[in-house]
Amino acid sequence: MKDSAPTMTANPPGPARPVPPQETETTLHFTGPATFGRVPRLDQVDTADIAVVGVPFDAGVSYRPGARFGANAIREASRQLRPYNPAQDAYPFHYVQVADAGDITANPHDIDQAVQSVEAGMDALLSTGARLMTLGGDHTIALPILRSVARRHGPVALLHFDAHLDTWDTHFGAQYTHGTPFRRAAEEGLLDTSALSHVGTRGSLYCKEDLDEDTKLGFGIVTAADVMRRGVDDVVRQLKERIGTRPLYISVDVDVLDPAHAPGTGTPEAGGLTSRELLEIVRGLSDCHVVSADVVEVAPAYDHAEITCVAASHIAYELITLMSRQIVFFRWVKAHEPS
Template sequence: MSETTPLDKEPGQANEKDGLSFQPISGFDLPRYAGIPTFMRLPLLGAKDVGIDDVDIGIVGVPWDGGTTNRPGTRHGPRQLRDLSTMIRRIHPTTGARPFETRNIADLGDAPVNPADVADALQRITGFYTDLKQRGITPLSAGGDHLVSYPILKALAADAPVGMIHFDAHTDLFDSYFGGFKYTHGTPFRRAIEDGYLDPKRVVQIGIRGTMYDDEDILWGLEQGVRIIRIEEVDDRGIADVMSEARAIVGDLPTYVSFDIDSIDPAFAPGTGTPETGGLTTREAQRMVRLLDGLNVIGADLVEVSPPFDPSGGTAWVGVSIMFELLCILAGAPGTKRLRPPLGHDK
């Protein structure tokens, strides 16, 4: 039996011959449609598995949409994103980044959730990410609806508020829905600011657009010091100028990145709960994320992929492509645990 048989290279397992190398399985060793899908064909590790404390970046699914107010289905996002992520290869085509060679990266499974109780689900998610923080693992998360960002921030910013660069069609700064309900996918960042997990003067929201109930969310955000950049301003100023301002606002302090798939035009990503026309192209979105390089990013998420509205997987492919861009940023961030020498060339 050769050294590169599928039995040696089953996705979701560490390669024992190489030690805990955390390397993704090459499509030259096992077809990308074969094997058990894990995020980017990486080893799947749980809290009690050997090697968990050697993980630098953990990719986590948060299969929950209990905060959705209109079209549901994002609870199924992580599973479809995992499946489509098997097409991700090792090397970034533009920057040359090789995240799997410089960091130990693993699929850490799904955060625990409760589909029947919002408060309990938020508590379970926070507990999961608190454990990752204590282990020094930087999380890259796949939602789920956008409310999942709140319990993640609650864990990561428990000691001090952080900044945020937020790509979205909506501010998610609303106060409440349906007569005072405070926790929906339209309220996470208002709660995070109020509770001291986000520094509003270091929050930048990019791509905002669409019809509105009123302007209360925007006015409240501006009063707190949030920088809101509508899609028209992105068009007028250009990507490089907008991202230069975003970098200046967050500076070199700890910063979270949240990417809602609906920031991208539904022509490219229709599988989401609240699509808005006139959004970013996929190419524009990739460029914007690449311009986060070198920032002190402590975690990131990609949310609101809803497979029932795009069973073909096209939206999920856009999502995992953005996740790889975010992964490359996290791999180069100064706070991620440790840098290792290259392990070799991709096949």
């Protein structure tokens, strides 16, 4: 944000204040309905600036299933989130209306039909003017979300946090899986190919040509080892130069984190980012125009002590804060435009 931008360090005055999360001074974190961060449901507010939506779908996985239970597990872990975000010096829920839109039903027996259902559900939410914070589900759902987002914003920059490339062509002949969404998105013209980045990739591949094919699609790669050697600030600087002012979609596969920080995922790989590194990279993107985001591949059945769910809830909280800050800034700019 520019120096002259408004701050979000106190509750906004007046009757237009959004409906905030349930106040934890009078209600305990572990009581009541489990919406994300205890925000109101979408049907409890007139409109939402940011809609949190779950997609309980995992029929596209190639290894361990279970991400269909991820969205609600993230919601449960988010009960501890509080109104003020000191890392970004902001009250993300008090300046813009954040609401939980519930879940989109996706057919677990028919991937093509599921993709169509997710796309239609995202179209409906985006048509209200809301930005999306999607809780997966497996990474297959990124394709229909990107279709909807690109319909509204045109081809978008993509920042993809993941242990894996997810640009494979097919898996056992299937075009729509959690390993193929960004190949399909590039083929369909949904992405601005001058502003695509993977962050946190590592592990073995089927062949060296996987990297060549990925490069041809336009992706740049910051590996997990790059983050360790170069540090967060240098990586953030590179990413922001590549993204520029373009509309940006951020997709976070929780397996970008090392299994020590995220054991509850379908395809874990050793040598990943720490939670701290990932959160600091996300926080560093405050100048970027984030139009929507997702956090996917949380599989709570493998998540001892809810480590992964807690991490995912904090990642989503930081992404929501980014979007809320930008919404406030754009409103301020519009209010100060010459008449």
